[in-house]
Amino acid sequence: MANRIVKVIDLVPGRSVQLPSIENETLGNGQFWSDNVCAQEPIVIRHAVRDWPALRKWGTPGYLEALTDREVGVSDAFNASPTGLWYQNLPKLNLDQAISRLRNAGPDETHAIRSLPIPPEWKPDLGHYDFLDAKRDQPPRVYAQDRLFIYRNASTEWHYHTTDETLTTQLLGTKRISMFKLSSEDWQAYAVPIKSNLHHMDDGARFFPADRALTKFEATLEPGDVLYIPPFWWHGVDPADTDFGITLAHCFRTPLNRIGSLSDPAVKDVIRAQQSVMLAFRMRAFVALGSLSRLVTS
Numbered sequence: 244m245a246n247r248i249v250k251v252i253d254l255v256p257g258r259s260v261q262l263p264s265i266e267n268e269t270l271g272n273g274q275f276w277s278d279n280v281c282a283q284e285p286i287v288i289r290h291a292v293r294d295w296p297a298l299r300k301w302g303t304p305g306y307l308e309a310l311t312d313r314e315v316g317v318s319d320a321f322n323a324s325p326t327g328l329w330y331q332n333l334p335k336l337n338l339d340q341a342i343s344r345l346r347n348a349g350p351d352e353t354h355a356i357r358s359l360p361i362p363p364e365w366k367p368d369l370g371h372y373d374f375l376d377a378k379r380d381q382p383p384r385v386y387a388q389d390r391l392f393i394y395r396n397a398s399t400e401w402h403y404h405t406t407d408e409t410l411t412t413q414l415l416g417t418k419r420i421s422m423f424k425l426s427s428e429d430w431q432a433y434a435v436p437i438k439s440n441l442h443h444m445d446d447g448a449r450f451f452p453a454d455r456a457l458t459k460f461e462a463t464l465e466p467g468d469v470l471y472i473p474p475f476w477w478h479g480v481d482p483a484d485t486d487f488g489i490t491l492a493h494c495f496r497t498p499l500n501r502i503g504s505l506s507d508p509a510v511k512d513v514i515r516a517q518q519s520v521m522l523a524f525r526m527r528a529f530v531a532l533g534s535l536s537r538l539v540t541s
């Protein structure tokens with residue numbers, strides 16, 4: 244059944260500027276770590292995984308379908324709750340049937356297979372990131388290390404991550420991404436309407452500051468490109484085409500001296516939102532550890 248395709252990026256008003264990008268081969272040793280991870284600066288690394296076999300192989304109908312034997316949930320809506328687990332209750336299909344359905348869908352249909360762990364049979368088609376030292380590619384604290392998103396016309400709602408560093412790795416199809424960082428002054432003015440879904444209402448821009456002063460850093464990811472997303476950077480994703488697409492989210496551990504301080508409005512928001520007292524305690528403990536580590540290392 245055809246659905247209206249939902250796009251999210253332009254629903255939040257702001258001034259769009261180009262997100263910085265760099266060619267993978269021009270990145271010096273350790274440069275990504277010092278200039279981006281330690282500085283919490285997002286960047287697009289062009290042609291970073293150009294040599295991964297997945298880029299050549301996964302677009303061929305029948306290839307992935309023959310390499311799978313498991314069940315997955317398939318959604319027919321955009322990814323409205325990126326951090327929620329509601330989609331665990333979706334109707335299940337065999338992965339090969341699900342992929343065929345997405346490949347053969349009409350250009351106006353929305354489908355998504357979300358947060359799929361990499362099937363072991365697919366792993367030989369993936370590789371490594373040469374801009375990230377293996378010793379720094381430590382297992383993430385909260386998110387899964389690797390999640391695949393297989394989609395047709397499925398945007399991902401504006402959200403941010405509380406910890407862990409993310410490498411959004413485009414394997415098939417093109418995506419438009421937009422990112423912004425809020426200060427304590429503009430946190431409420433943007434976080435509240437977005438979390439209340441007011442931006443999806445008709446003329447939703449009226450719920451945001453009228454000055455359109457928010458700076459949105461934007462880029463289009465082509466197959467082989469990698470976007471680095473630091474914690475607490477809001478991001479929204481819209482497919483830039485109507486084709487079958489696959490994105491890999493690879494996460495690694497945030498260095499301890501980089502975990503946010505309690506003065507960060509996003510950190511306060513997270514602690515307020517924690518349903519579980521224990522989780523809030525753990526978050527505070529992380530923040531305290533991060534502050535301590537900064538004192539020790541600075």
Ligand SMILES: [Fe+2]
Nearest residue numbers: 325402404478
């Ligand atoms: Fe994300």
